[in-house]
Amino acid sequence: xxxxxxTVIAAELKAPRAGAxxxxxxxxxxxxSLVLIRLSVPDSPADPGTWLSHSAKSIGLALDxxxxxxxxxxxxxxxxxxxxxxHEDRFLATVxxxxxxxxxxxxxxxxxxxxxxxxxxxxxxxxxxxSGTYTFARALAYQLVNVYALRMAGVFMISxxxxxxxxxxxxxxxxLLGYVLALFLLLSIGRFGWAPLVFPLWALVVSxxxxxxxxxxxxxFKVET
Numbered sequence: 001x002x003x004x005x006x007t008v009i010a011a012e013l014k015a016p017r018a019g020a021x022x023x024x025x026x027x028x029x030x031x032x033s034l035v036l037i038r039l040s041v042p043d044s045p046a047d048p049g050t051w052l053s054h055s056a057k058s059i060g061l062a063l064d065x066x067x068x069x070x071x072x073x074x075x076x077x078x079x080x081x082x083x084x085x086x087h088e089d090r091f092l093a094t095v096x097x098x099x100x101x102x103x104x105x106x107x108x109x110x111x112x113x114x115x116x117x118x119x120x121x122x123x124x125x126x127x128x129x130x131s132g133t134y135t136f137a138r139a140l141a142y143q144l145v146n147v148y149a150l151r152m153a154g155v156f157m158i159s160x161x162x163x164x165x166x167x168x169x170x171x172x173x174x175x176l177l178g179y180v181l182a183l184f185l186l187l188s189i190g191r192f193g194w195a196p197l198v199f200p201l202w203a204l205v206v207s208x209x210x211x212x213x214x215x216x217x218x219x220x221f222k223v224e225t
Contacts, residue, residue: 077100
């Protein structure tokens with residue numbers, strides 16, 4: 001009985017650590033990708049498209065990193081939901097899961113549009129810029145990231161912070177900070193070029209805190225048989 005209880009406790013302690021590591025990996029990969037894109041692509045969707053020839057390598061690297069960031073984010077979500085356990089609220093858990101998956105799907109869709117645009121430019125640069133396809137694809141990718149993905153990220157942050165307060169995964173002040181940043185994402189759509197960095201930075205802060213908190217030695221206790 002004591003051995004089985006100890007195994008369960010060890011598994012519960014490993015869950016937040018695994019989630020924290022996945023969150024840190026997701027944050028680093030997404031931040032790197034977003035910085036590369038932001039430094040290479042103009043903030044306005046009406047740009048003339050010169051970045052297609054000047055920054056193809058950096059954008060290609062950014063797009064290559066995104067799938068791995070998505071895998072880490074799925075792992076992060078899975079471990080967090082497992083951590084909720086019996087404390088899971090069906091309503092909040094549905095919003096948590098739905099917003100996270102939508103954020104990931106929209107981010108992947110935007111990346112696919114950008115990647116397809118780059119491939120089309122390599123195949124027929126002159127025809128692409130003259131056909132109006134570039135303008136449409138560029139505006140589509142911009143809208144997907146700066147309108148829909150950011151809003152889903154804000155909803156994910158709100159649901160996560162609410163659930164975290166209930167199960168005590170991180171301090172209340174950190175959850176309140178998450179609410180403020182989520183509100184910023186919901187209301188500042190398209191107004192700040194670096195706004196997409198808010199979400200992975202928040203995830204990085206939370207993940208580092210959870211990891212450090214779970215690396216601290218736990219108080220010893222006895223288990224009755």
